[in-house]
Amino acid sequence: MQSTMQEVSRRNFLAQTSYLGAMYAAASMIPLRALAGKLAQDPRISATPVVDKGFASVRKIGNGLYATISDTSNGLQTMCNGGFLVGNDGAMAIEGFVSAAGAAFQLEALHSISQVPIKGALDTHYHFDHSMGNAVYGAHGIPLWAHAATARRIYESYGPWQSMDKAAVTAPLEKMVASAKSETAKKHLQGDLATLGNLYDMVNAAQLALPNHSFDPAKLPHKVELGGVTAVIEHYPGHSGTDMIVRVPDQNVVYTGDLFFNGYFPITFDEQATISGWRATLKTFASWDKDTLFVPGHGQLCGQEGIAMFRSTFDDIEEQAMKLHKSGVPVDEAQHQYVIPEKFSKLAVFTWGFSIGPTIQKMYVDWDKKK
């Protein structure tokens, strides 16, 4: 019985890892953009960062609010964005990042600003680039907060790698490359494969640490009182099935986790990512105050214009994919046939098999269900 369970979770795991790999190398080539003109003037955002290490900088973005913004072209210690909130009585940190060095960097920045007790550190979701540095919080006795399913999904997704050879991890994707049906498909898959080994090293180097304080999504929102700073933890569907955001409503600041990527196509590979759910979530984000400041999971700080751009990528993929669907192009071909229009030429694609490919696949599944 136990071996069957292990087999099943290993198979799921391999299916996921065929996509996971690509993020590493592709993301590392994308330099962080400067703050857009309007935000450079935003009184909430300090002109000088608290600290800037190249791979990430920490900036004050409100009363007791700080954002950690990664620049992956200068190193992958953090990889995702995060931040922390500091009140008179306590603080909270956001994200475990991709490595212990990344989490330690943010913790040090927090300690340089305040010595108030840290009530918790939140993983916005289970993905490796938000959780592999978790052990740093554990070592400092800081409770690790997350969605109720996050601990299990970290364990099931990344645990097996600790006892697998790299060759075994890359084999399924190598097979897919060998049997690719078109040159475009082959190119996309090679892009994914080229980076899988690097990702294996990254996850394998980490000491997995699981959240020890879980939030039941049915019981959210959860208010966090830090003394003069009040945050709200909420759950929304879309990116990973474990997604949490941190809102500071009275300052119109939102830490979105990966429910929002600024300057990227959406990353939808996760088995629990839903296109309709995600688009509904973004509609909600768009309904918030026009001066809302967003700290995205990846990419530069931005306002509502970033959300509008991100939403329009879903619209455009849908428009092209629907034409393919209507003319009977099968999904395994259609997923490689999206053409990036000029208006999105500055957007980054982490890798095809992580973002545009699965978006089209999931749209097809939704349309076929309605038939």
Ligand SMILES: [Zn+2]
């Ligand atoms: Zn993610």
